[in-house]
Amino acid sequence: MNLFSNTLIFHSEVEAQLVAEQVYNCRLEGNILSCPIKEQRAVDLAISLSDVALPIVEGASCLLPFPKHERECQDDDAPQVYVACLSAYNNGKLHGMWIDCTQDADEIQYDIEWMLSWSPCHNYEACEEWAIHDFQNWYGIHIDEYESIEKLAELAQILSEHGAAYAAYYEYDSSEASVEGFQEHYWGEYESEEDFVYDQLEQQGLIKNLEDMGIPSFYLNFEAIARDWFIDSYYSVEEGYKKVYIFSRF
The missing domain is CATH 3.30.70 (Alpha-Beta Plaits)
Known part of the structure; x- marks a missing residue:
């Protein structure tokens, strides 16, 4: 034989x-x-x-059916990437699987290596190169084709905890984004910048003081105050209808 x-x-x-x-x-x-x-x-x-x-x-x-169900991401809502074998891709074959990025970096690496070991090209050439050909559930954050495994794991775990608010912060300045920075600068979700201004003035007791003096709050120009605040001190990221995330600049 x-x-x-x-x-x-x-x-x-x-x-x-x-x-x-x-x-x-x-x-x-x-x-x-x-x-x-x-x-x-x-x-x-x-x-x-x-x-x-x-x-x-x-x-x-590789002659056996690829049992990707054994390790492929089963959580439809988890940040995940579709990792493909480049040896197979370059030979006109599609081989890859969706990987859950909320795992530790080592586990993501293991999933990739496991997927590559089942490549249809594994018998006649080294199958070591891979690339990200698709991604989902990253709240609008773009994932590069060759994003590092460590960054995938870190970003996915942060998004799982903080969701779209962190994604908005990350997209505004990805080079400086960090969990500590997010927690320091994030003020919350509001319907509008004017709504944020009203909330802050109310928490400071200014709205009640005016009303105690017989001055209704609608006499205040919240739009003008917001315009002034958001020139230097704050910025907002619009997420949808009547939904903005507010961050401080300093």
Whole structure:
């Protein structure tokens, strides 16, 4: 038997025979079938059409269906990336899986290496290069094709805790964004900048003082006050209808 070809051990001689009848250039010995690597697709198809139990594969795990369900991200809401094998991609094949980035960096790295080990190109070339071909649930933050694993893990864990508010802060100045900076500068979610002004004046007791003096709060020009505050001291990021995140500049 040629040890440099793909070797499949079926559960019975009958199953091995059913597959062998559909593939050229293969050698059958009992329940063991060996075939050239170039016949890989034909063997895959024959196994599927024959409806036989999956064989044990020596040195050719890629002939087995890729069991990505074992490690692929199952949380639809988690920040995640679709990592693809570049060896497969460059050979016209699609191979990759969605990876949960709320894991530690080491676990993300393991998932990537595990995915690469199942590449359909694994038998005839090194499958070590990968790239991010898609991403979702990052609250509008763009993920680069070659983003570092450490950054993915850190950013995903922060977003899981702080959500869209942190994403707004990050997008405003990603080079300086940090958890400490976010916690220091984030003032909360409001309907508008004017709503924020009213809330601050109310907390400071100024609204009540005016009302005690018989001056209704609607005499105050909250729009003008907000315009003044947001020139130097604050900035806002609009998230949607009547929804803005307020941050201090200093």
